[in-house]
Amino acid sequence: MNKSRYDAIIIGAGHNGLTAACFMAKAGLKVLVLEKNDYLGGAAVSLELHPGWTYSNCSYVCSLLRPEIVRDLNLPKYGLQVIPYSGGGVFMQNGDHLCNYNDHDAHRLELARHSKKDSEAYDRYSTDLMRQCRFIKPLLMRMAPDPTSFKPRDLGELAYLGKRFLDFSEAQMAETLRFWTMSVAEFLDEYFESDVIKAYYAGSGIIGTALGPMSPGTAYVLLHHYMGEVDGNIGAWGFARGGMGSISKAMAACFEDHGGEIRSGCGVDKVLVKNGRTVGVVLKNGDDYYANTVISNADVKHTFLDIVERDDLPEDFVRQVERFKIRGSSGKLNIALDGMPEFPQVPKDSPIFNGDMHFTDSIERMERGYDDWKNGTWSKDPYLDMLLPTRIDPTMAPPGKHYMTVFVQYAPYHLANNESWDGANRDAFAQTVFNQISEYSPNFKDMILHYECRTPLDIEREAGITEGNIFQGELTFDQLLFNRPVPGYAQYRSPIKGLYMCGSSTHPGGGVMGAPGANAAREVLRDLGARQTVRGY
Amino acid sequence: MSKSLSPKTPEILSARPRVNAGRKPTPFHARQVEKSETNDWTLWAGYSIPNSYTSVELEYFSIRNGATLYDISPMCKYRIKGPDAERFMNRFVPRDVRKIKPGRVAYAIWCNDDGHVLDDGTIFRFGPDDFRLCSQERQYAWLMDSALGFDVEILDETDDIAALQFQGPTTFAILEAMGLKGVETLKPFDLQHFSFAGTELMISRTGFTGDLGYELWIEPGKALELWDALMAAGADRTISPVGSLALDMTRIEAGFIQPAVDFLHAEHVVRHTRGRSPFELGLDWQVDFTKGHFTGRRALLKEKEANSSRYCFVGLEIEGNKPAHNALVYHKQKKEIGHITSAVWSPTMKNNLAMALLQRPFGVDITEDLWVEIYVDKELKWDRVMARAKIVDRPFFNPPRKRQTPPARF
Numbered sequence: 001m002n003k004s005r006y007d008a009i010i011i012g013a014g015h016n017g018l019t020a021a022c023f024m025a026k027a028g029l030k031v032l033v034l035e036k037n038d039y040l041g042g043a044a045v046s047l048e049l050h051p052g053w054t055y056s057n058c059s060y061v062c063s064l065l066r067p068e069i070v071r072d073l074n075l076p077k078y079g080l081q082v083i084p085y086s087g088g089g090v091f092m093q094n095g096d097h098l099c100n101y102n103d104h105d106a107h108r109l110e111l112a113r114h115s116k117k118d119s120e121a122y123d124r125y126s127t128d129l130m131r132q133c134r135f136i137k138p139l140l141m142r143m144a145p146d147p148t149s150f151k152p153r154d155l156g157e158l159a160y161l162g163k164r165f166l167d168f169s170e171a172q173m174a175e176t177l178r179f180w181t182m183s184v185a186e187f188l189d190e191y192f193e194s195d196v197i198k199a200y201y202a203g204s205g206i207i208g209t210a211l212g213p214m215s216p217g218t219a220y221v222l223l224h225h226y227m228g229e230v231d232g233n234i235g236a237w238g239f240a241r242g243g244m245g246s247i248s249k250a251m252a253a254c255f256e257d258h259g260g261e262i263r264s265g266c267g268v269d270k271v272l273v274k275n276g277r278t279v280g281v282v283l284k285n286g287d288d289y290y291a292n293t294v295i296s297n298a299d300v301k302h303t304f305l306d307i308v309e310r311d312d313l314p315e316d317f318v319r320q321v322e323r324f325k326i327r328g329s330s331g332k333l334n335i336a337l338d339g340m341p342e343f344p345q346v347p348k349d350s351p352i353f354n355g356d357m358h359f360t361d362s363i364e365r366m367e368r369g370y371d372d373w374k375n376g377t378w379s380k381d382p383y384l385d386m387l388l389p390t391r392i393d394p395t396m397a398p399p400g401k402h403y404m405t406v407f408v409q410y411a412p413y414h415l416a417n418n419e420s421w422d423g424a425n426r427d428a429f430a431q432t433v434f435n436q437i438s439e440y441s442p443n444f445k446d447m448i449l450h451y452e453c454r455t456p457l458d459i460e461r462e463a464g465i466t467e468g469n470i471f472q473g474e475l476t477f478d479q480l481l482f483n484r485p486v487p488g489y490a491q492y493r494s495p496i497k498g499l500y501m502c503g504s505s506t507h508p509g510g511g512v513m514g515a516p517g518a519n520a521a522r523e524v525l526r527d528l529g530a531r532q533t534v535r536g537y
Numbered sequence: 538m539s540k541s542l543s544p545k546t547p548e549i550l551s552a553r554p555r556v557n558a559g560r561k562p563t564p565f566h567a568r569q570v571e572k573s574e575t576n577d578w579t580l581w582a583g584y585s586i587p588n589s590y591t592s593v594e595l596e597y598f599s600i601r602n603g604a605t606l607y608d609i610s611p612m613c614k615y616r617i618k619g620p621d622a623e624r625f626m627n628r629f630v631p632r633d634v635r636k637i638k639p640g641r642v643a644y645a646i647w648c649n650d651d652g653h654v655l656d657d658g659t660i661f662r663f664g665p666d667d668f669r670l671c672s673q674e675r676q677y678a679w680l681m682d683s684a685l686g687f688d689v690e691i692l693d694e695t696d697d698i699a700a701l702q703f704q705g706p707t708t709f710a711i712l713e714a715m716g717l718k719g720v721e722t723l724k725p726f727d728l729q730h731f732s733f734a735g736t737e738l739m740i741s742r743t744g745f746t747g748d749l750g751y752e753l754w755i756e757p758g759k760a761l762e763l764w765d766a767l768m769a770a771g772a773d774r775t776i777s778p779v780g781s782l783a784l785d786m787t788r789i790e791a792g793f794i795q796p797a798v799d800f801l802h803a804e805h806v807v808r809h810t811r812g813r814s815p816f817e818l819g820l821d822w823q824v825d826f827t828k829g830h831f832t833g834r835r836a837l838l839k840e841k842e843a844n845s846s847r848y849c850f851v852g853l854e855i856e857g858n859k860p861a862h863n864a865l866v867y868h869k870q871k872k873e874i875g876h877i878t879s880a881v882w883s884p885t886m887k888n889n890l891a892m893a894l895l896q897r898p899f900g901v902d903i904t905e906d907l908w909v910e911i912y913v914d915k916e917l918k919w920d921r922v923m924a925r926a927k928i929v930d931r932p933f934f935n936p937p938r939k940r941q942t943p944p945a946r947f
Contacts, residue, residue: 067858070887076934081885083602086595102592103574233594241602392775394603394707394947399714399773 006032006261008293008524009281011268011307012464012503014042015065017297018251019517020502020524022073025258026533027525032289033260034281036267036464039245040252042297043463043470044512046245050450053403054396055334056243057452058463059470060387060405061085061356063228063237064511065247068141068535069518073254080250084238085392088355090200091440095345098196098361099352115194125191125201131172132179133227135164140227140515141536143523144481144490144507180477184218185363195362202363203356206409207385208470208510210327212370213363217476224475224509237356242395247512271296271499273312278498292498293524297517299465299472300324300485300505308496317495320486324505325474328413328456328467329373333433336450337402340388341441357386359436369410376416378429382436383409401449408433413456413467421457429455471510472503481507492520493527500524560585563610564699564760572778579781582675584611587780594884596783600705600746601885603775606767607702607784609752610760613658613675614698617668619689626660626668629683631815631837633828637662642726642741645670646815646823648833652840653803653812654820655679656796659743661728669694673796679804683832699760702784703767704750707774709944712740712751714770721943723751734762745784747791749938749945774947789881789890792852792931794818799850799878799892814840817894819850819931848875849900852931855889856924858882859913866893867908870923874899877909883933890933891926904928 008024010017013035024031039045043058062082070080086102098114101107111119145157168176179187184205188198204225205218212218229236240246252262267284271294280290296303304313304321346352360366360383369379385407390396396403411429419425430453437444459468466472473479482490485505492500502520504510522534561584563569572590579588586608589596599605617626627634630645637643639662646657658672670676680691703712712720717731720740728741736759744750755763768776788795796802803812814837815824824837840846855861860882866875875895883890891909893900899907907926912919938945 067887076886081601083598084594086592102595392602394775399710 004032004289006030006289006291007528008032008295009034009289009291010295010297010502011271011281011303012036012042012297013040013248013252013262013264014297014463014503015044015247015251015512015514016502016504016517016520017042017295018248018255019069019073019514020295020297020521021260022251022255022258023518023521023533024524024530025255025260026073027531029528029530031255031260032291033255033262034266034268034283034289035262035264036284037462038265040262040264041245041248043459043465044244044248046243046249049334049452050336052398052401053336053450054243054245055403055452056240056245056389056405057334057454058332058459059244059512060332060389060407061237062240062244062247062512063225064513065228066141066513066515066518067229069514072533072535073251075247075250075254078250078253078257080246081241082238083241083392084233084236085355085387087351087353088357088387089350089352090196090358090361091343091345092196092361094361096196097346097350097352098200099346099350100200100355101351111194111197114197115192118192118194118197121191128175129223129226131168132176132223135168135176136223137227138164139481140508140513141518143492143519144484146482146488146490148488179223180220181216182219183214183216184222185213185367187219187222188363195364199360199362199366200358202366203358203360203383203385206366206370206383207407208330208409209474209476210325210329210373210410210469211474211476212367214367215370220477220480221475224511228511228513239389239393241393243389243393244512268307271308271496273309273496273499276312276497278496293500293528294498295500295502295520295524297503299326299469299503300501301326301466302464303501303503304494308499312496314495317486317489324485325476325479326466326469326472326505327474328460328469329410330468330470331378331408331411331429331456332454332459333404333406333408333430334452334454335404335406335448336397337404337447338449339400339447340402341437341444341447343441345440353388354391355387357384359384359440373410373412376412376414378411378432379409380432382411382432384433384436385409386437406433406437411456413460421455426453426455426458429453472505473510475509480509484509492516492523563608564757565608565610565701565764568761568764569608569778577780581611581781582613582673586611587778588782589780590778593780593782593786596777596779597786597884599775599777599779600783600787601748602706603777604703604705604707604711604767604771605777605779605783606764607704607779607781609700609702610698610757612695612700613672613677614694614700615670615672615676615680616692616694617670617680617689618692619666619687621687621689622666622668625684625687625689626670627828628831629680630660631824631831631833633825634660634662634668635828639664639667640728642728642743644823646818646820648815648837649803649812650833650836651803651812652814652833652836654800654815654818655802655804657794661741674802697757698754699757699763700755701753701763701767702744702746702750703753704744704746704748704787706749706938706945707771707776707947708750710946711767711771711774711776713946714774715766724942725940733766734759738763745791745793746787747793747932747934747939748787748936749941786881786884787934789879789892790883790885790932790934792892792933794850794892795879799894813848813894814846816840816846817848817850846897848894849897850878851893851895851900851928852933853877853891853893853907853909853926854929854933855880855891855909855911855926857911857922858889859911859922859924860889861891861909861911861924861926864891864909864911866895866926867910867923868899868903869906870908874907886934888933889924892931893926900928
């Protein structure tokens with residue numbers, strides 16, 4: 001029996017668990033990270049499933065990762081390089097396309113091909129979005145204040161929030177409240193008239209969400225995808241060189257450099273609680289490790305419904321956790337291609353191929369795809385977020401070959417009639433995606449050397465996220481800020497003393513951001529009275 | 538009702554630059570025009586070269602991610618040959634030229650008799666009596682003056698050689714794909730000759746980006762063929778040309794100083810106090826007092842013995858993400874102690890980097906409580922920010938792939 005003692009144990013080596021681990025090791029604590037898989041990273045991984053090809057198996061692009069974290073942990077020193085991409089666009093059913101240009105005026109001219117009015121409305125649209133980003137960005141690396149608390153820190157944080165809100169004009173305040181609650185379709189209607197332009201921008205409002213573009217709350221999801229940055233270019237996205245696993249690798253190297261210890265292949269079975277206090281964990285293999293501080297990187301449902309005993313938890317807390325929405329809504333295909341597939345309706349040198357490509361040219365088609373999800377099946381005309389990282393990153397496949405990542409919206413976790421994803425349904429799901437791409441690329445199917453199809457069930461099995469929801473919980477207003485994940489427990493602490501949460505189920509939510517991990521570490525270090533290594537407030 | 542007037546036939550914007558008198562095209566000009574989307578040109582020593590081709594940001598990342606071509610043909614190139622060549626070069630620069638073996642390249646600075654730096658550059662040694670000096674600024678007059686009494690021949694080869702800086706993590710794989718056998722053996726600062734397109738192509742593992750990379754030297758008539766061969770071999774390895782603006786970002790990340798930016802040619806300054814000694818530019822390692830006489834030795838020895846250097850040159854990491862261009866540096870936010878000479882927000886390091894000239898003892902004996910005054914434009918309202926600065930070692934960016942031999946393929 002292993003009786004090793006640590007200052008803190010972190011369950012799960014996802015990017016948030018590793019972020020928290022790094023800051024705590026930097027503070028001089030003896031920290032152990034336990035990972036159930038044989039590899040690190042959770043949903044930020046790079047795996048070679050076909051010889052010569054590296055897949056970013058789950059998350060596939062990077063923008064939200066907070067630059068403060070990259071800098072404070074000096075991740076570039078440990079090998080992290082994030083390379084921005086530009087371009088992308090929509091292939092349209094009428095044979096035309098919409099391309100996204102890096103250059104402002106080139107972009108305007110392209111939008112004007114579809115609508116002259118929209119091409120100019122775009123500037124107002126991006127200014128309004130930027131204003132919302134500016135409002136929300138400082139909140140990411142702060143604890144969400146509890147509005148019911150009279151603690152000086154909560155009051156201070158609330159005052160800060162209020163002060164920022166008062167920076168808005170009255171009209172902007174009204175806009176902000178509407179924005180946080182309205183649907184992405186309505187929001188875009190206020191600026192644009194062209195179907196394809198609206199469809200292009202609406203995509204960010206539904207990715208990873210079990211809501212349709214016409215569902216209230218999706219405008220915020222769009223903001224969530226916009227508020228990232230690659231070097232101050234708000235809204236820019238990039239590839240982690242070598243795949244998303246490079247982020248986890250750099251974090252792990254930083255952690256170990258500061259004396260941290262990682263054990264992979266060590267799934268945690270139970271958190272040990274004694275008299276309402278955390279004392280350690282037991283692994284599935286029976287080994288146990290002891291620490292008075294345990295931080296779970298797993299989602300809130302998995303943490304409190306699976307690895308904490310019910311009798312250690314208050315009843316109303318468990319009830320709220322049960323009700324927390326983590327719904328499977330998307331799948332993913334990773335494809336090794338023998339060369340660059342042809343898309344005859346777009347010029348070969350178009351920047352469209354360097355960015356996120358889509359085939360959904362109207363919001364209505366997107367909403368119909370959501371109807372399928374509600375009916376317990378995957379979208380028959382899915383919304384795809386397709387990229388060729390190898391157009392930019394030379395490390396992912398042999399020269400001249402390509403790696404394609406296809407994010408697929410929508411795919412339910414529970415199929416109708418209790419059907420199983422395993423077997424025929426998974427194959428049919430993949431074929432649906434291949435067929436859509438083939439409509440625009442006649443030689444696409446011939447180029448496929450290998451592929452990996454991941455349904456919500458597969459993502460749950462591998463990354464451990466309930467229902468395979470990429471955000472560890474919907475990003476709707478009822479599940480944000482002081483309500484994320486559960487009112488009264490939005491500050492990374494749990495009802496059990498010494499047990500904390502640091503995953504995307506907590507404020508400020510999902511995406512490979514690292515903010516929940518850093519914020520959680522800040523709270524833990526405060527409680528322990530250790531040296532504070534996380535900047536902020 | 539007014540009506541706007543528009544030309545009957547819309548004017549077509551041409552990417553063709555105006556190559557005016559005093560702005561010579563380089564041997565790569567034709568290809569640069571083809572690749573230029575921004576039509577953004579700058580001057581370098583009388584030549585037109587691109588500031589950018591498409592987007593400075595994307596070009597910057599190409600240098601750190603793929604392979605990039607940057608035209609360094611305007612670089613001044615001087616051949617120094619003859620029985621006294623080694624003696625001459627050894628007197629010319631403060632470092633010991635005898636230690637530079639044939640087939641090697643070395644970074645060097647050179648000074649006037651006041652011990653003030655004139656320029657920096659690279660010395661290529663081809664043989665016992667055969668050198669090439671490359672520099673950003675023109676040095677022919679100074680070289681000729683210095684050559685009095687030496688049996689050497691000095692030739693300005695600037696227009697006889699076309700040159701490309703070929704930098705980035707996939708550059709080795711591309712040279713290898715071009716069939717240049719032996720390129721894998723090149724260590725940093727090695728040079729080697731290859732046959733290419735019926736002529737001689739010289740490759741040195743040198744550059745200004747602090748990354749894996751090479752400089753390629755060829756006769757001007759074969760310049761376009763070289764460009765095309767690189768672009769063809771690199772087509773599947775993310776290759777692109779880059780302009781001066783992107784290169785400058787990597788130059789600062791690499792911690793390299795640049796003449797006319799971080800210091801001025803001591804013979805070209807009006808105010809005598811503007812000359813800088815190697816000790817004042819962090820170039821102590823360039824000065825070898827044990828090798829015998831060199832230009833500036835007496836003054837530098839005196840400076841060293843009297844500990845009379847006025848300045849020191851440091852690398853800084855600055856709080857926040859606003860680059861500290863042209864900013865003043867303060868001690869305890871009050872006492873002005875120097876200024877920033879180069880600054881950049883480093884997209885790779887995610888750090889706000891700068892190089893600064895500080896008045897001693899600041900930067901040497903007093904290194905804490907340093908601040909930089911930055912002016913920030915917030916939608917045409919200017920804010921003054923006092924940002925804390927920390928002295929750090931250069932190079933700021935120093936990846937293992939820069940040194941690895943044989944290099945990695947990406």
